Amino acid sequence: MFLAIKEIKHEKLRYGLIIGMIVLISYLIFILTSLALGLANSNTAAIKTWQAESIVLNKDANISLGQSLITKQQAKNIDLTKDQAYVGQSSVVAKSKGQDQISATYLGIDKNQYLYQDLKLTSGHKPTKSHQVVADEKFQQSGYKLGDQVSLNSISKKYTIVGFTKNAKLNVAPILYGRIIDWQAIKGMGPNLVASAVVSKTESTKISDANLKNYPIQSFIDKLPGYSAQNSTFTFMIAFLMIISLIVIAIFLYILTIQKIPNYAVLRAQGVPAKTLINTTISQSVILVLSGLIIGTLLTFLTAIVIPTSVPMSFNIPLLSLVAVGLLITSVLGALVPIKTILNVDPVDVIGG
Amino acid sequence: MPTIKLSNINKTFGHDLSKVHVLHDINFQANKGELILVLGPSGSGKSTFLTITGGLQTPSSGTVFLNDEPLNQLNKKALEQLRLNNIGFVLQSYNLLPYLTVKEQFELADRVKKTGNLTDGRFDDLINVLGIDDLMNKYPAELSGGQNQRVAIARALYTDPEIILADEPTAALDTARVDEVGQMLKSLAKDRNKAIVVVTHDLRLKNYADRIYNIIDGKMTQDTSNMH
Ligand SMILES: Nc1ncnc2c1ncn2[C@@H]1O[C@H](COP(=O)(O)OP(=O)(O)OP(=O)(O)O)[C@@H](O)[C@H]1O
Ligand SMILES: [Mg+2]
Numbered sequence: 341m342f343l344a345i346k347e348i349k350h351e352k353l354r355y356g357l358i359i360g361m362i363v364l365i366s367y368l369i370f371i372l373t374s375l376a377l378g379l380a381n382s383n384t385a386a387i388k389t390w391q392a393e394s395i396v397l398n399k400d401a402n403i404s405l406g407q408s409l410i411t412k413q414q415a416k417n418i419d420l421t422k423d424q425a426y427v428g429q430s431s432v433v434a435k436s437k438g439q440d441q442i443s444a445t446y447l448g449i450d451k452n453q454y455l456y457q458d459l460k461l462t463s464g465h466k467p468t469k470s471h472q473v474v475a476d477e478k479f480q481q482s483g484y485k486l487g488d489q490v491s492l493n494s495i496s497k498k499y500t501i502v503g504f505t506k507n508a509k510l511n512v513a514p515i516l517y518g519r520i521i522d523w524q525a526i527k528g529m530g531p532n533l534v535a536s537a538v539v540s541k542t543e544s545t546k547i548s549d550a551n552l553k554n555y556p557i558q559s560f561i562d563k564l565p566g567y568s569a570q571n572s573t574f575t576f577m578i579a580f581l582m583i584i585s586l587i588v589i590a591i592f593l594y595i596l597t598i599q600k601i602p603n604y605a606v607l608r609a610q611g612v613p614a615k616t617l618i619n620t621t622i623s624q625s626v627i628l629v630l631s632g633l634i635i636g637t638l639l640t641f642l643t644a645i646v647i648p649t650s651v652p653m654s655f656n657i658p659l660l661s662l663v664a665v666g667l668l669i670t671s672v673l674g675a676l677v678p679i680k681t682i683l684n685v686d687p688v689d690v691i692g693g
Numbered sequence: 694m695p696t697i698k699l700s701n702i703n704k705t706f707g708h709d710l711s712k713v714h715v716l717h718d719i720n721f722q723a724n725k726g727e728l729i730l731v732l733g734p735s736g737s738g739k740s741t742f743l744t745i746t747g748g749l750q751t752p753s754s755g756t757v758f759l760n761d762e763p764l765n766q767l768n769k770k771a772l773e774q775l776r777l778n779n780i781g782f783v784l785q786s787y788n789l790l791p792y793l794t795v796k797e798q799f800e801l802a803d804r805v806k807k808t809g810n811l812t813d814g815r816f817d818d819l820i821n822v823l824g825i826d827d828l829m830n831k832y833p834a835e836l837s838g839g840q841n842q843r844v845a846i847a848r849a850l851y852t853d854p855e856i857i858l859a860d861e862p863t864a865a866l867d868t869a870r871v872d873e874v875g876q877m878l879k880s881l882a883k884d885r886n887k888a889i890v891v892v893t894h895d896l897r898l899k900n901y902a903d904r905i906y907n908i909i910d911g912k913m914t915q916d917t918s919n920m921h
């Protein structure tokens with residue numbers, strides 16, 4: 341530790357540059373992880389707020405909410421308790437005078453069921469009447485206000501925004517929660533339909549209809565359009581980035597060590613134990629990587645403050661800590677690569693004369 | 694029992710056509726209380742001899758004994774301990790760590806060898822004699838060649854080893870300082886009963902030596918003209 345710190349203090353520029361490199365690498369990984377998580381969140385945020393464990397869909401709907409329909413007939417075969425709720429889904433384009441159009445998902449919910457009752461608002465009130473909606477904060481961020489009249493698709497009768505809520509995003513689109521009694525009209529289907537699906541807080545819902553099927557919520561999430569593909573793309577990107585960063589950091593630490601061989605040779609000639617040299621090397625890389633990570637974390641927090649809300653970013657502290665610990669461990673492993681070189685330093689090669 | 698004994702040491706580098714025979718059948722002895730000078734021109738094999746003696750490299754054949762113990766029987770760790778506790782090296786170059794001040798070079802020695810180093814009083818005497826007492830907060834790069842060498846000598850003596858091996862310790866010193874260093878090494882050998890081997894081409898040190906060996910083209914002979 342003594343040698344490690346003294347050397348860093350004396351070689352400020354060299355070690356400063358290395359810390360700078362680690363800052364950039366960790367910053368890049370943190371931001372990318374947060375972006376990936378942000379995107380994943382905007383796919384599933386609403387589902388999380390539902391606290392759903394399972395979902396009942398039409399068995400021919402390919403686990404897609406948009407394709408699933410439940411008829412009145414089928415609905416009779418579903419055993420609804422307080423843990424189940426109807427959802428009527430329809431893709432809509434919302435527009436309002438003087439505002440940008442927003443592609444959204446209309447979800448009709450039943451005021452006697454848990455989804456409606458558990459709905460948490462950031463402002464306004466829940467839809468008490470037909471033609472009222474609660475909108476995701478995305479609408480607010482785009483300039484929509486309480487009381488705004490919104491037309492959905494080309495339906496002539498307008499809807500009024502009576503409340504706003506957070507985290508109401510499904511498959512990246514913001515949600516408009518409305519009364520399920522309005523849903524059929526928006527969906528443009530006959531009156532024989534009850535809902536698109538039944539979500540449930542329990543692991544499964546009792547159904548006695550061959551055309552309906554229970555799915556665990558995770559299967560439903562995995563089948564959200566693009567969701568799995570995005571996730572695996574990001575996972576691979578981050579994994580490759582981590583591996584390449586490891587190699588880059590290891591190479592830097594290796595070059596650093598090679599440059600120090602004359603110093604190590606002196607120490608070996610003086611009989612300084614190999615253990616001391618290894619401790620120095622490891623504590624030096626821990627100091628470098630830790631300082632880099634700390635600055636990288638600060639930069640990430642700054643970014644989190646200034647980044648526009650339109651960029652979906654989610655800063656998950658446990659996950660980022662895990663990434664940081666991973667970087668630290670891999671860097672220490674990287675620093676261990678030249679250990680053999682250190683142990684085999686031949687003082688004579690350097691000192692000669 | 695001689696403190697240092699080399700018997701039939703040979704050292705070759707390289708193979709076949711590029712093979713160079715640097716040391717030829719070297720026999721050498723040094724005892725406690727003696728200051729031994731090994732004189733030879735550049736390239737004669739002085740540094741090679743000294744590093745083999747101190748266990749920094751191994752001979753191609755022959756054996757080095759320190760206190761009757763053959764070095765080739767010691768493992769790396771034991772050699773390390775030997776260098777830490779029993780041998781003080783003053784090397785021809787690169788003796789100091791560039792990122793430690795002079796003071797910290799000694800502090801490092803304290804950290805790796807916790808006991809048996811010079812007491813404060815004796816350390817003060819040492820740095821006074823070497824004239825480095827006002828250099829304590831400087832980095833090696835801020836010192837002249839001679840100052841560097843004097844600090845290196847102090848560093849080697851600091852751990853109070855019984856054997857001191859010095860390679861050209863006076864190369865960058867003026868004559869007055871050479872006399873002081875020569876005097877100091879000699880009294881160290883006498884008063885503190887150390888075995889001191891100095892390899893050099895600096896004839897100014899001749900007056901202080903108890904015995905002198907000459908080395909030319911890797912062949913060592915004892916110089917009897919100076920015996921007293
Ligand atoms: N590792 C090595 N490989 C090949 N040849 C070497 C090696 N080390 C030393 N030699 C050769 O051995 C000879 C003696 O070298 P050494 O360094 O011992 O000389 P020296 O007497 O210390 O010289 P100087 O007074 O210049 O320091 C030289 O010819 C040198 O080229
Ligand atoms: Mg030499």
